[in-house]
Amino acid sequence: MSKDFSVHVEHVTRVEGHGNIILDVKNGRIEKLQWNVVEAPRFFEAMLRGQHYNELRPITSRICGICSIGHSLASLKATEDALGVKITKQTEMLRRLAIHAENMQSHILHIGYLVAPDLFGVGSVFPMVGTHTEAVLKIVKLHRLANEMSDLICGRTIHPIRMVVGGFSMHPTEKQLVQLKNRLLEAQELTKEIASLVQSVGDKLPAFTRETEYIGLTSDSEYALYDGKIASTDTGVHPAYRDYKEIMEEYFVPHSTAKYAKHARESYMVGALARFNLNSKQLHPDAQDVAHMFGLKPINYNPFMNTIAQLVEFTHSIQDSLSLIDSLLDQGIKQEKPIRPAVKAGRGVGLVEVPRGILVHDYTLNSKGYCTKANCIIPTNQNHANIQLDMEKLVPEIMNKSPKEIELTLEMLVRAYDPCISCSTHYLDVIFV
Amino acid sequence: MKQKPRVAVFDFADCEGCELEIADLEEEILDLISLVDIVSFREVMKEHSDTYDIAIVEGSIMRPMDEQRLRGIRSRAKILIALGACATMGGVNKIRNQWMPDEVKKDVYGDANLKGNELFDVFQTKAINEVVPVDYYIYGCPIDRDEFKSVITAIALGKKPEIPRYPVCVECKKNENICQFELGAFCLGPITRAGCKAICPTHNSPCEGCRGLIKKQEADCVKAVLERYKLSYEDIRRRCTMYNYGRKECSYDE
Numbered sequence: 001m002s003k004d005f006s007v008h009v010e011h012v013t014r015v016e017g018h019g020n021i022i023l024d025v026k027n028g029r030i031e032k033l034q035w036n037v038v039e040a041p042r043f044f045e046a047m048l049r050g051q052h053y054n055e056l057r058p059i060t061s062r063i064c065g066i067c068s069i070g071h072s073l074a075s076l077k078a079t080e081d082a083l084g085v086k087i088t089k090q091t092e093m094l095r096r097l098a099i100h101a102e103n104m105q106s107h108i109l110h111i112g113y114l115v116a117p118d119l120f121g122v123g124s125v126f127p128m129v130g131t132h133t134e135a136v137l138k139i140v141k142l143h144r145l146a147n148e149m150s151d152l153i154c155g156r157t158i159h160p161i162r163m164v165v166g167g168f169s170m171h172p173t174e175k176q177l178v179q180l181k182n183r184l185l186e187a188q189e190l191t192k193e194i195a196s197l198v199q200s201v202g203d204k205l206p207a208f209t210r211e212t213e214y215i216g217l218t219s220d221s222e223y224a225l226y227d228g229k230i231a232s233t234d235t236g237v238h239p240a241y242r243d244y245k246e247i248m249e250e251y252f253v254p255h256s257t258a259k260y261a262k263h264a265r266e267s268y269m270v271g272a273l274a275r276f277n278l279n280s281k282q283l284h285p286d287a288q289d290v291a292h293m294f295g296l297k298p299i300n301y302n303p304f305m306n307t308i309a310q311l312v313e314f315t316h317s318i319q320d321s322l323s324l325i326d327s328l329l330d331q332g333i334k335q336e337k338p339i340r341p342a343v344k345a346g347r348g349v350g351l352v353e354v355p356r357g358i359l360v361h362d363y364t365l366n367s368k369g370y371c372t373k374a375n376c377i378i379p380t381n382q383n384h385a386n387i388q389l390d391m392e393k394l395v396p397e398i399m400n401k402s403p404k405e406i407e408l409t410l411e412m413l414v415r416a417y418d419p420c421i422s423c424s425t426h427y428l429d430v431i432f433v
Numbered sequence: 434m435k436q437k438p439r440v441a442v443f444d445f446a447d448c449e450g451c452e453l454e455i456a457d458l459e460e461e462i463l464d465l466i467s468l469v470d471i472v473s474f475r476e477v478m479k480e481h482s483d484t485y486d487i488a489i490v491e492g493s494i495m496r497p498m499d500e501q502r503l504r505g506i507r508s509r510a511k512i513l514i515a516l517g518a519c520a521t522m523g524g525v526n527k528i529r530n531q532w533m534p535d536e537v538k539k540d541v542y543g544d545a546n547l548k549g550n551e552l553f554d555v556f557q558t559k560a561i562n563e564v565v566p567v568d569y570y571i572y573g574c575p576i577d578r579d580e581f582k583s584v585i586t587a588i589a590l591g592k593k594p595e596i597p598r599y600p601v602c603v604e605c606k607k608n609e610n611i612c613q614f615e616l617g618a619f620c621l622g623p624i625t626r627a628g629c630k631a632i633c634p635t636h637n638s639p640c641e642g643c644r645g646l647i648k649k650q651e652a653d654c655v656k657a658v659l660e661r662y663k664l665s666y667e668d669i670r671r672r673c674t675m676y677n678y679g680r681k682e683c684s685y686d687e
Contacts, residue, residue, distance in 0.1 A: 013475045013476075013478060014479060016449050017449065038552055039446070040492075040495040040499055040555070041446075041495070041553065042495075042526060043537040043540070043541055046529045046532055046536075046540050047525060047529050055675065058675070062450075062524070064448045064449075065449045065451070066450075066453060068448070068450065113456065113477055123478055123479035123480045124478030124479060126478065129463065155632070155638070158450040158453055158575045159575055161632065161633050169637040170636050254545075256552075257552050422446070422447060422448055423448075
């Protein structure tokens with residue numbers, strides 16, 4: 001086959017941040033194929049230098065609008081690790097609720113507003129308001145619930161307010177938690193309906209596979225999100241959390257303001273599919289049912305199934321939130337004041353699973369509690385190399401399609417990763433390869 | 434019926450949280466669509482048009498390539514609105530301006546050869562109005578959804594949007610909060626522009642000044658607060674480093 005064509009997508013739409021796809025084909029051969037991250041770098045580590053430990057959380061929250069709760073939690077865990085703060089059981093449970101709220105908010109936004117238009121063959125969710133009114137209203141309802149759950153626990157969804165070092169500045173009332181519980185119970189049925197709707201157009205998800213490594217947190221006691229040890233589908237569990245750099249090896253490429261990462265292979269993937277591949281047995285039975293609906297089993301090597309793994313996790317988060325609320329109501333909400341740390345010099349690392357994968361914050365504080373060094377490893381930058389390698393395998397397999405279809409499939413691939421590009425354009429400690 | 438104004442949304446260096454606040458309007462976004470046509474909004478739609486009346490611009494300007502793109506947007510728009518702290522005042526992105534660009538670049542990318550690579554050609558962070566004229570400002574980190582709706586509605590109807598010039602304290606008092614100073618915190622509320630419904634102090638957290646500073650004379654109404662804690666406008670202004678780093682002017686809409 002001999003054909004010449006180019007696919008140049010400047011600023012892929014319906015993703016967070018700015019990335020370009022460049023594909024040049026001559027005589028049926030790929031001359032150039034690149035996933036470029038062109039987002040302006042923001043230099044957060046420079047912003048953190050010299051900041052008091054109480055300021056690290058509000059500043060790093062601003063790394064990302066979508067996952068500001070996740071950044072806040074990784075930041076608090078790193079700060080508390082450095083200062084030796086032990087949080088209360090109640091604080092931990094409220095934080096777990098916060099992470100579920102964010103996961104639900106981010107996942108349903110991705111499934112409903114960013115991916116669904118591709119499955120229904122339209123450019124955005126707006127035309128679907130007319131053609132699939134009921135489905136859109138269900139998605140809106142679930143999205144609103146997740147946002148209002150975040151508002152209740154954190155004071156605000158985007159850039160939370162109540163989460164502070166050592167605890168919460170304010171707590172939800174028991175009455176509010178009961179109301180939340182009732183809404184989550186209602187959401188169970190809605191979620192099933194959304195799963196059936198996605199299933200009805202599930203054949204639009206390309207049946208593409210490429211073997212790769214999956215990395216995420218894992219825990220003996222639960223489906224790990226708030227806490228756990230780093231694990232890989234290739235190399236197993238790595239218990240030393242402060243040595244995360246042994247697993248997440250970042251490197252620089254000149255066509256991207258975001259760094260790339262690798263571990264045992266040329267690339268690895270993080271996010272919902274990675275977590276599913278590592279920990280699926282610990283999912284709530286209802287969530288496992290959703291996985292069965294789509295034939296999703298570990299290890300699944302199809303990156304397009306990341307969206308389905310998000311749907312599975314959404315279901316799990318509803319169920320786990322319900323049991324967390326029950327425990328909180330059983331013991332009663334106490335008006336605890338945040339624990340005030342004894343300030344000392346030290347280094348702390350916080351690991352959290354956020355919607356797009358494993359997130360690391362690593363701070364060094366001086367004896368007065370000011371930050372002297374900071375490092376953040378962002379989920380999306382760990383996925384960039386995997387996206388590139390997926391594209392390199394995918395394009396030859398779909399070369400017989402029209403350039404327009406190839407373009408759409410490549411865009412869908414990028415979207416499947418749910419990249420958060422503004423997040424991923426600022427790091428520290430370059431490792432050269 | 435008169436044609437609806439065409440609106441396009443663009444973003445530069447930021448967290449896209451303010452755009453997400455727009456998406457989080459949920460079904461209320463449909464009310465806005467009855468007043469305006471959204472013709473470009475990369476974060477949520479694939480369609481794009483270069484013909485628009487109103488450009489809503491989020492984020493700070495970091496590189497010559499961003500300046501060029503922004504000038505193009507300005508030349509096509511009749512009205513340009515800066516959205517959120519990064520666009521209206523530089524936001525947290527200006528914290529790095531205490532160091533030179535070469536220094537922060539070395540911090541992040543080490544000794545990598547970035548010469549001639551336009552992606553990495555950064556200057557000190559600029560707010561939108563340091564590059565092109567801005568017609569309206571929607572403040573906040575993130576923006577307040579209700580304020581966004583009222584500003585866009587006013588502009589679509591050809592009216593001047595009302596943005597408060599009084600301090601956050603006024604809204605905080607209305608919410609019957611205990612003063613953050615009384616609780617031992619240092620709060621920027623007395624000299625920060627209201628409009629956020631005092632959301633941070635209402636959740637028992639001090640104001641960080643994300644909506645920019647009010648003029649000195651506008652802080653007269655909180656004179657009693659300042660006197661009680663032996664503070665002046667200037668004393669508080671010196672603590673405004675998270676959002677107002679290096680800003681000489683008190684506010685942009687004078």
